[in-house]
Amino acid sequence: MSTIAQRIIRRSSDEVPVWQIATWNDYLACCKTAEIEQPEHFKIYFNQGYLYIDMDWEGIDHARVRELITMLIAFWFSQHPEQSFDCLGGCVLEKPNQRAASPDQVLYLGSNSPRWQEGEPRRINLRQWHVPNLVCGVADTTLATDLDEKKQIYAALEIPEYWVIDVSGARVVAFARQADGRY
Numbered sequence: 008m009s010t011i012a013q014r015i016i017r018r019s020s021d022e023v024p025v026w027q028i029a030t031w032n033d034y035l036a037c038c039k040t041a042e043i044e045q046p047e048h049f050k051i052y053f054n055q056g057y058l059y060i061d062m063d064w065e066g067i068d069h070a071r072v073r074e075l076i077t078m079l080i081a082f083w084f085s086q087h088p089e090q091s092f093d094c095l096g097g098c099v100l101e102k103p104n105q106r107a108a109s110p111d112q113v114l115y116l117g118s119n120s121p122r123w124q125e126g127e128p129r130r131i132n133l134r135q136w137h138v139p140n141l142v143c144g145v146a147d148t149t150l151a152t153d154l155d156e157k158k159q160i161y162a163a164l165e166i167p168e169y170w171v172i173d174v175s176g177a178r179v180v181a182f183a184r185q186a187d188g189r190y
Contacts, residue, residue: 024059024060024061024149025059026054026057026058026059026152026156027057027058027059028056028057028058029053029056029057029058030056031053031103031104031105033058034051034053034058034107037051037058037060038051038099038128038130041060042129049061049109050109051099051107051109052107052108052109052156052157052160053101053105053106053107053108054106054156054159054160054163055105055106057156059152059156061149066147066148068147068174068175069145069147069148069174072145072147072172072174073096073111073112073145076111076112076143076145076172077094077096077112080092080094080112080114081094090116091116091117091118092114092115092116092117093114093115093120094112094113094114094115095112095113095114095115095120095121095131095139096111096112096113097109097111098110098113098130098131099129099130099131100113100130100131100133100138100139100142100164101130101131101132101133102132102133102134102164103132103134105163106160106163106164107130108142108157108160108161108164110142110143110144110161111143111144111145112141112142112143113131113139113141113142114139114140114141114142114143115139115140116140119137120136120139121135121136133164133165138164138165138166138167139166140167140168141166141167141168141169141170142161142166142168142169142170143169143170143171143172144157144169144170144171144172145172145174146171146172146173146174147174147175150171150173150175150176153171154171154180158171158182158190161182161190162182162184162188162189162190163188165184165188166184167183167184168181168182168183168184169181169182169184169190170182
C-alpha cells in the first residue's frame with residue numbers, strides 16, 4: 008500500500024474520511040491500491056491538491072437508496088424507449104491533473120457513452136469522453152461534503168446536473184449548472 012493510501016484510508020467505519028493535501032500522483036497511487044485491494048468498491052475524489060478516499064463498504068440504507076436510483080432510472084427509460092441511455096454506477100470520472108470524483112450513479116443520455124479500451128485505466132477520462140448528463144450521490148453519512156466539496160468538483164467538471172439523495176432527511180437536492188459554471 009502506498010504511503011499516502013496508508014495515511015488517508017480509514018481503518019474503521021467509525022472514522023470519518025477527511026480531505027488531505029495530495030498530488031495527482033498520490034491520487035493515481037491510491038487508485039492503484041484501491042483497484043488491487045478492493046476493486047469492487049472504493050470512492051475517491053481529487054480536487055486541485057486535495058484527496059478524499061473512502062474504501063469502506065456502504066451501509067444498508069446507502070446501498071438500498073443507490074439501488075433504488077438505478078431501478079427508478081431503468082423504469083423511467085422503459086417508459087421512454089425512444090431515448091437511449093447508459094447508467095454507470097460506481098465509475099470514477101476524472102480530468103487528469105485537476106479533478107476526479109466517484110459518484111454513486113452516472114447517467115449518459117444518447118448512445119455515445121464511454122467504452123473501456125484494453126490498456127487504458129478503468130476510469131472515465133473527461134478529456135477523452137463527454138461529461139455525463141447527470142451524477143447522483145447518496146448521502147448517508149457524507150451529507151456535508153456532498154453538498155459542499157463534491158458539489159464544487161462536479162460543477163468544475165462541468166456536469167450539467169448533480170443530485171444529492173439525503174438518506175436521513177428523505178429528500179433529493181438537485182443542482183443544475185448555470186451559465187457562470189456554478190450550481
